[in-house]
Amino acid sequence: NEPDSAEAPVEDGEVTEEGAAGGDLVVANLSDAVAIDPQASNDTPSSNVAYNIYEALVVQDENMELQPGLAESWEPIDDTTWEFKLREGVKFHDGSDFNADVVKANIDRILDPAIASPRSFLYDMITEVQVVDPYTVRFVTEYPFAPLPAHLAHNGGGMISAELIAADYAAMEAGAEPGSEISKNPIGTGFFKFESWSPGTEIKLVRNDDYWGEPAKLDSVTFKVVPEGLTRIAELETGVAHISDPLSPSDVTRVEATDGMYVNRQESVALTYMGFNTQKEPFDNKLVRQAISMAIDKNGIIEGIYDGAGIPAVGPIAPQVFGYDESVTGIEYDVEAAKALLAEAGYADGFSTTLLTNDNRERVDAATYIQAQLAEIGIDVQIEVLEWGAYLEQTAAGNHEMVMLGWTTVTGDADYGMYPLFHSSNHGESGNRTFISNPELDEVLVEARQNPDPAERLALYKQAQEILVDEAPMFYIHHQEYLLGVSDKVKGLWQHPTQILMLHDVTLEQ
């Protein structure tokens, strides 16, 4: 249900021992991919599969730093133009060449209204893609946009074979849905090739032996759909699967206690928060928001519900995200102070309100926890659980008072972690579901996204974080830790802070 994902390449992690090459890695997934078209899907399972097939121009490492991908280098030419030098000699799985035309075809497709790509927001500042020469491409943006390379590193920027794109358009002419041709036979440049997909059951990938870089070590990877957490573990235990993705916090102890498997923890760039509708009484009062933020013990939630999987959030962005400033301090847990603040705000006797959440179990549990804690400062919380579709609609329309939500800064850049969430132009469905509108903050966020100077940007984001702590439009709960249940046979696995499994170096011990 989270918005979702991006990518990143290699580095250390647990990549130490070498297992024997080959084998079929089975990943038990919560849900099936929606489409194996990076431009037409935005869910984690899809990204997880797509990452192995398609590659982007830029790659984020596990520290979220940008590394060359299909592009060897990039630089801003002027305020609104970025130039990328592409890697030569890269071939798609269908044998076609990767070059600047392909890049143009891909970006054009994402921005094509007929495709209505859910990824288009990542690139909608691009007004033109210029092919300078076969291996040089330029992106012209509508306004100065510093995080563009980070955006291009996103999984949505994975490059699809131009021939396939053409075929997909042809199919659309014939009445098919966009992307259906691509999902049927996805062609990228990645280290795994698509083999088969039985929807709802499993997707199988095989090694691309003609990979331009070092080929993957596994023969194949199977992404198997196992929706029940309990069952996923059973699969792990019986050896049917090697990885349970994700692992419920509640199952951590179980996995830890079982021989032959371990828990893989990965800090993430995700945020869990409880948003206040700042346009509604009494949450239009900053003091109330602060008081509530003060009255809830984040650590209790992290320990009690997420089983310690995560770190308390100070502000909206996680430490790995570019723009994070550790000097900013958050609101501390202090029930007495909270009561005082509430009294100051004129609600000494508390009030009644509702807390909306979707039917995600941890969120519901966290909501229940918050309900209990707020009762102590006299706030009577009614929990209302909505099913996802209705939930999105309700929260976008601002029908809520308090709401449990999350956000993942998939680009690893503070811009993505703040601009959609807090800029007043993004009220509602665009991301700002607290409906905060603070002119000073708006100004800082716009400035920060357009300034090409990283140092200046850092300063601006520090300022933004300070404002956000003070304004408390949301109660920042935690930056989750992604949990995997992994069989001891799996070597060389690591998970990206955007939740993607890094399978390039994985080997299976027989």
Next chain:
Amino acid sequence: MTTIVNDNQPILEVRDLRTSFFTGNVEVKAVDGVNFSVPKGKTLGIVGESGSGKSITSLSILRLIQNPGKVVGGEVVFKGKNLLEKSEAQMRKIRGNEISMIFQEPMTSLNPVYTVGQQIGEAFQIHEGLGKKKAIERSIEMLKLVGIPSPEKRVHQYPHELSGGMRQRVMIAMALACNPELLIADEPTTALDVTIQAQILELMKDLQDRLGMSIIMITHDLGVVAETCDYVAVMYCGKVIEYAQVDELFKNPRHPYTVGLLNSLPRHDIDLEDEELSVIKGSVPSPTDLPKGCRFAPRCPHASDICALRLPNLEEDENGNQIRCWIYSEEWDGDPEVNVHAERTT
């Protein structure tokens, strides 16, 4: 108890038969001491009002009483052997073979999911060990025997495809399949229209003449008894209260109940003198709550003290007719002049 001395050896003798139903902790004595005999080749009629135990008697003879019912006493002597002492397997050999039975409701007494032929043929398969095909052939013969037109076609039909009269013929065919020596017909025509009833009764009479079997004809219709039977047993509340040759019974009924029955019957062939039908007052007592003395005493116009106190025995006269009534005993303490049969009005 004695049996009727007759020129004809009885094929079946029922002596002091008792059958009870045990529901909860009460015992319902449905049949409570029944005696009669069926002379060879003759027809015995059993009449009585509803609930008097006619059907239970016949089921007891074949030992078909099921839980919670039980034959609790007496003897059923068939060809000199007491059927109540036979094993279940021996009984099965007798049922449908030596003694057969026809039931009241031709609608419900045939299994709706099997064809007529299958059901008749089953008897041949069981008792004569015939194969399926042979059994069907014999079934066709039987259908012909009971006068069903185009039996080759009918044999493959299901009971619901036949009319009531035909079904009853099928029942008869089934009962007669293995040439039984005794046929028990439990109200074989009650559910049928009179014109059809006439056909069936005629058929039975005809078959009896041809095959020489003995028949127990159970009915509540005194007309049927008069026309088809040689002997009659009148039952009331689980007991036989009068047993006589048919002419004798109609000419000279002796039990007040028999007389009452005859009197309350409107006739289609003659006009009654009275506007009013003569009636038996009251109604049949509940089987769970029977009078202590003579069962008929509460309704009997002649009842005296002894009737209410003690149950009369079934006494036999010199002609072999039997009667269960204090009036005909030495101990009679009522009006000595009473002349029951003279009260007949029809």
Next chain:
Amino acid sequence: MSEQAINKSPLSSPPQNPRIQSWKNFYGKFRKNKAAMVGGFLIIFFILVAIVGPYVTPFEPNTQNHLNKLAAPSAEHWFGTDHHGRDIFTRIIHGMSITLYVGLLSVFIGATIGVFLGVISGYYGKRVDAIIMRCMDVLLAFPGILLALAIVSVLGGSLTNVIIAVGIFSIPVFARIVRGSTLAVRKLEYIDAVKALGASDFRIIFKHILPNVTSPLIVQATLSIATSILTASGLSFLGMGAQPPTPEWGAMLSDGRNYMWDAPHVAFFPGIAIVIVVLAFNIFGDGLRDALDPKTKN
């Protein structure tokens, strides 16, 4: 001669209130059915627990104690604690009234509408019947889960809406049963008799048909309570149901399934609780059926 001689002797017992008499008759039959008696007593017991239980439980149903979460059953926590450290025994006791409420109310809704449609359908027959019965077919053929989801989504997630959804599920069952009985009763001669007296349709339906279809109805209602409780817990299991922290058993079960490895009791006790309550209604319904069935002899 008569087609079928029918004659039963009158009860010669002294005049007594006939209602008491027939109740005694029913009760006499009912009492013989031991299982049904157990069911009846269990239900009474459950109702008592639902009323009194919440006042005597050792803990608060919603008080969390994360230090003592997922504790195994012990002398202090009879059924252990759940993932918020709440006492499961307490929550089950508090959930009793919810479960009964769900079962009873949803059946009430379903039965009311179902009976109405069934009687109309059976009594008027022809086109009315055809239309109503086709609609019932649609409902029957329609995956209930979608209906539930729709209702819960449109009206918002709450127990009441689950009850409405479950109630709607059960309409066709009642409509069919009542229609069937109505058809049977309508053929009886006493209906013709009151018609011949000039009774209106309204009177015939409400005074003469409805009271005489109650036996199968009561039986069905009891059994439907059982089914409804199951259905509702299924919906809660799928996450459409009571709002947390309501101690609804289906929801507890749904929560509990995540801890089956480490703390099987979290799912086990609510499950057993459902089984027992449903069982009680089932055997009670069975007993009622036997007692109300004129064919089973006293």
Next chain:
Amino acid sequence: MFTFIVRRLIQTIPVLIGVTILTFSLMHLIPGDPAQILAGESASPQQIEQMRERLGLNDPIPVQYFTYLGNALQGDLGDSIRSGRAVTEEISSRFWVTVELAIYSTILSVFIGLIAGIISATKRYTLSDTLIMIVALFGLSMPNFWLGLMLIQWFAIGMDIGPINTGWFSASGWGSWQQVVLPVLTLGTAGAAIVARMTRSSMLEVIDQDYIRTARAKGVKQRVVIYRHALKNALIPVVTVVGLQFGALLGGAVLTETVFAINGLGRLIIDAIRARDFPVVQGTVLVFSLLFVLVNLLVDIAYRLLNKRIDLD
């Protein structure tokens, strides 16, 4: 018989149309916009608008309905909003899974239910009767998803009993026999209980019938009376129950498939509802109801074949 079948088929048409109307209205009544869900937690209003336009969601609802109906009549159930695949394709890949699950469960429940019911009826009031009926009542009273979870706990995760580990079966998926056992048990249990109870009472009723007495009067053996004469008649009401049960089974499949991670129609419909994937929901509902209607037609036919009293035409 032919006329009967054709007439029954004709009768199902209004029912199916009713089902599509109901689905259509419900899906549009539910708050939640497929475009928004597809777009996720952040999406610009223009983007959502584009998507709505692309999906044809901006047409008036009656227009959408009749477009849908028109296409459906030609066998085109549209494309999934979520995956872009044809709905028929989405359904067909899962159809047999659910149908197999339902059929195996039905077979299981009929098989066990019949045997238990017959034993119970013939051994009326004995210990085995009581035991069977108690077990059946439990089977009836158990939430099937709970049973599923317990079965996983006991026989997939397994318990160590001495040297034996009871983890014999697989907890997820569909295909091998290890995968089939637990879901079928889960789904079939309630059905078996119902069939057993129905068989018992139906047998008891039939055993009291006149024609059974007739058979016995013919000298037929008790066993033959039970199996030849009584059973075939007793099956008649049981068949109806099995038909209705099949419907319940399809509903139960949703839960069972969730618990056992079986990729069938039940899970498809849940996922589709959550994603407001209208075409898939409609298609699946249609298939569900069609299955239900057809199974009940089959049952009616079986009923008529068994029950000779009903005229075939």
Next chain:
Amino acid sequence: MQKELLKVNDLKQYFPIKGGLLGRTVNHVKAVDGVTFTVYEGETVSIVGESGCGKSTTGRAILRLDEPTSGEVVFEGEDLLALNKSQMRKKRKDLQIIFQDPYASINPRQTVRQVLEEAMEIQNVVPREQRAERIRELMETVGLGPHQADRFPHEFSGGQRQRIGIARALSVNPKLIVCDEAVSALDVSIQAQVINLLKKLQREFKLTYLFISHDLGVVRHISDRVIVMYLGRIVEIGDKKSVFDNPQHPYTKALLSAIPVPDPAHKSERILLKGDVPSPIDPPQGCRFHTRCPFATEKCKTETPELHAEDYMKEGHLAACHYMGEIESGEHKAQN
């Protein structure tokens, strides 16, 4: 001449049979097919005939319990079939019915008092405060103890229930009572009691009975005139004595001869009919009885005989047979 109370004119009752692909009406059960007769005030007219010949249907049609297909039912000069629903409801006071099944004909959930009270309430015949008294009276009239008024039907025997049914019919002071097999379900000894009661009531209240029965013994005893029906038609109608002693229609003759007489001395010439009653869906052409009639000729197969009298027959005695005169005189013999 007595006063005509009820005149039934060419009454037809067809029940549709649905079938075919679309469940259309494909045929009709011609249960009653053109029946005409008159009932005079104070008399008892019986309808006899075999099962399914349309006796009950005729009775029900007269009372409009089923809406007849066509014809007239003139009661005291007024065509009942022309009345609207509420007019008919008022009229129902004058026509009552007693049914066969003593178990099904009383609502098992009402006490006798409630049954009777309701009847009076519906027709509003007796003021509320006098109803209790009236109920007492009715109970006595039908031979039940007033103390039994508060009992439920299941506490009564069949005969007693039949009396309750009679009391219900009487409670609205009807002029005509249709007795549909009113005594058929009773044992002989009880049947006699009820018949006596019916006769007594007729004398006391000047009732008119339309008495439907298949039991000719009972019919002979109770009726003044007799109607014999066969397959939806009247085949013979006439004064009781002449119909019983001098039946004209071959069917009537066969019917009478088929009844066993409770007298072993009685030796009757039995006329055995072949086969069964044909289906009323496609009744035979011509004389409906020709399929079973020993006297049938070609003419019978094509020409439908009308009810008529021969000169030797008593007044009012009519039969529908082409050959009754010839049969009587012995000119026309049974075929083969």
